[in-house]
Amino acid sequence: MAATPPLPRRFYQRPAPDVARDLLGCVLVSRLDGTVSAGQIMETEAYLGPEDAASHAAFRPSSHRLFYGPGGHAYVFRAYGLHFCLNAIAGARGTPGCVLIRALEPTQGVSSMALRRGVPAHKVALTNGPAKLTQALGITLRENAADLTRGRLTIRPPGAPREFAVAVGPRVGITRATKRRLRFWVRGNPYVSRPSQT
DNA sequence: TAGCTGATTGACT
DNA sequence: GTCAATCAGCTAA
Numbered sequence: 001m002a003a004t005p006p007l008p009r010r011f012y013q014r015p016a017p018d019v020a021r022d023l024l025g026c027v028l029v030s031r032l033d034g035t036v037s038a039g040q041i042m043e044t045e046a047y048l049g050p051e052d053a054a055s056h057a058a059f060r061p062s063s064h065r066l067f068y069g070p071g072g073h074a075y076v077f078r079a080y081g082l083h084f085c086l087n088a089i090a091g092a093r094g095t096p097g098c099v100l101i102r103a104l105e106p107t108q109g110v111s112s113m114a115l116r117r118g119v120p121a122h123k124v125a126l127t128n129g130p131a132k133l134t135q136a137l138g139i140t141l142r143e144n145a146a147d148l149t150r151g152r153l154t155i156r157p158p159g160a161p162r163e164f165a166v167a168v169g170p171r172v173g174i175t176r177a178t179k180r181r182l183r184f185w186v187r188g189n190p191y192v193s194r195p196s197q198t
Numbered sequence: 199t200a201g202c203t204g205a206t207t208g209a210c211t
Numbered sequence: 212g213t214c215a216a217t218c219a220g221c222t223a224a
Contacts, residue, residue, distance in 0.1 A: 045205075054205070062220065081217030083206045100205060131206050174205050 006154035012071035012090045016097030019090040020046035021184045023155070025162040028104055030137040031152045037109035037137045039127055040158070041101055043185040043192045045171045047087070049096040053176040057096040066145055067096035074153055076134070076144040083131030086139055088148055088155065102130045102183075105191045113137065129193045130173075164189070 007026065012019055021044075029038040047055035049067070056077065057067040066075050066089050075087040075098055091097035104127050106113055113136035114121035127133040134140075139153065146153045165187040170178055172194050185192045 047205080056205080060220075077205080078217090078219065080204060080206055081219080083217095085205055087205085102205085129206070171205080175203095176205095 004156045004159065006149050006156050007072075009070065009072040009149050012088060012148075013092045014090065015095075016046040016048055016090040016099055017182055017184075019088070019097075020044040020099040020182070021166060023088065023099055023101075024166060024184055024186055025158040025164065027107065027156045027158065028101065028133075028137070029108075029154050029156060030139060032138040032143075033112075035109055035112040035138075037106075037112050039104035039106045039108075039113075039133070039137075041104045041155075042189045043101075043103035043183075045100040045102055045184070046090070046182040047098050047100060048182075049091075052180070054171065054174045054178070054180075055096075055098070057098070064096070067098065068094060072147065072149050074139075074143050074146040074148055076139060076141055078141065079131065084134040084140060085130045086134050086143075100130060101133065103128050103185070103189075103191045103193045104133050105189065106136070124190050128191045 023041050023044050026041050027038050050058045056063045070093050071089050073089045086101045087098040089098050110121045113126050117136050119125050127136045143153050148155050167185050167187040168181050169183050171183045
């Protein structure tokens, strides 16, 4: 547990789908509001550049400063006026892409998460959705553009070798380019946000 | 300036 | 199964 260094920036400087797959099992750590909360990433989705109609890089120019940056930063946006979603910027400089963190399994600070969410700590509803996990970890627009390789919000590699089946399927919850198979999740994990659509 | 959209969730029938 | 909540940022004019 002690002082596992966060994933290096070069981890993110690869194609978004590769980063999305390798992010499964990694641990998202937040040190916000004076508490430490962490969870293993169980579900991700990859978004590409302008050629991906569902990506914010394609239709949201205000995100370009991050998308075209060096990678390894957080991109937080508000959906439907009230929910937050957390992305990790991926891809080398000049090749925009990002990875949406859709679900994680709490490993640390569970009571803080339950407090923020207002649901019992043993419920999967704590973090089994993109907006749920941001609320559980206390992530808001303040964390937009945060450096994931250092600071209050980081992602660490798995403590042990990963032993689980990775499933791949079409992305969910979006209205454009839904046929691309860019969603990755841990098969059989109860924290995955939606029933597997293979 | 006005109008529209959305990578969601939770409450309700 | 349906539907409202709520707002930053885009587009049209």
